[in-house]
Amino acid sequence: ADKKIAYDAKLCQLLDEYTQILIAAADNVGSKQLQNIRKGLRGDSIVLMGKNTMMKRSVRMHAEKTGNQAFLNLIPLLQGNVGLIFTKGDLKEVSEEVAKYKVGAPARVGLVAPIDVVVPPGNTGLDPSQTSFFQKGEKVGSSEAALLAKLGIRPFSYGLVVLSVYDNGSVFS
Numbered sequence: 407a408d409k410k411i412a413y414d415a416k417l418c419q420l421l422d423e424y425t426q427i428l429i430a431a432a433d434n435v436g437s438k439q440l441q442n443i444r445k446g447l448r449g450d451s452i453v454l455m456g457k458n459t460m461m462k463r464s465v466r467m468h469a470e471k472t473g474n475q476a477f478l479n480l481i482p483l484l485q486g487n488v489g490l491i492f493t494k495g496d497l498k499e500v501s502e503e504v505a506k507y508k509v510g511a512p513a514r515v516g517l518v519a520p521i522d523v524v525v526p527p528g529n530t531g532l533d534p535s536q537t538s539f540f541q542k543g544e545k546v547g548s549s550e551a552a553l554l555a556k557l558g559i560r561p562f563s564y565g566l567v568v569l570s571v572y573d574n575g576s577v578f579s
Contacts, residue, residue, distance in 0.1 A: 413456060417464040420452060421477060424492035427572040428500060429483045434511065434564040443507045443566060450495035453566075458484045476575025483570050483577065491566075501568045508565035513546045513554045523554070523561040530557060 432440070432455065444453050462481050469477040493500045513523070522542045532553070554561060571578045 410460065413460060414464045414467070417454065417456075417461065418468045418471075420454060420490075420492045421465070421468050422472075424452075424494060425574045426493050426497060427480070428491040428493065428497065428504070428568050429480075429570045429572065430489050430491055430504065430566040430568045432487050432489050432566055434517075434562075435566060436509070439507060439509050439565070443504060446503055446507060447491070447493075447500065451491055451493040451500055453489055453491050455489040458488070461490070474575075479575060479577050480572055483572070488569065489566065491568075497571055497573070504566045504568060508563045510560035511562045511564050512560050513551045513562060515546055515548045515551045517546050517562070519544055519546055520562055523550075523559070525557065525559065532556070 440453070440455070447453060461484050465477050465480050465484075469475055491500065491504065513519070519542050569579070
């Protein structure tokens with residue numbers, strides 16, 4: 407309960423202090439990667455992650471408390487695995503800074519491939535029966551994952567992806 411109260415206070419303080427918020431998807435982003443993003447943005451921006459229901463509750467309560475209904479525009483954006491980036495900087499620059507922290511990732515079994523994966527031509531040291539592949543939108547199987555790992559290919563890259571922007575009550579995709 408104490409943590410929730412502290413989180414609520416922090417979110418309210420940030421909502422009062424910053425007029426611009428980037429809403430970013432954080433699927434498959436590791437904690438070390440998030441730490442680097444926070445470090446890169448330090449100074450003019452703050453990254454806040456949290457449970458969606460808790461964030462929605464805090465935003466609703468803050469809108470009631472301040473009478474500023476514009477905050478309620480944030481609520482429909484809090485869906486899926488998202489974080490808020492509060493900023494005073496230039497929105498385009500902050501988005502670009504966030505995009506810099508993409509990290510290559512190995513194909514993991516059961517993930518849906520975000521891109522087509524093609525093994526570059528050349529000697530792989532494996533026979534042709536082992537090098538048939540998957541297309542975008544297909545689930546990664548254990549044999550594909552094992553093969554890509556053998557070849558040292560990290561086909562996917564993950565990072566925070568800015569989905570929408572909240573600027574003084576207005577929302578843009």
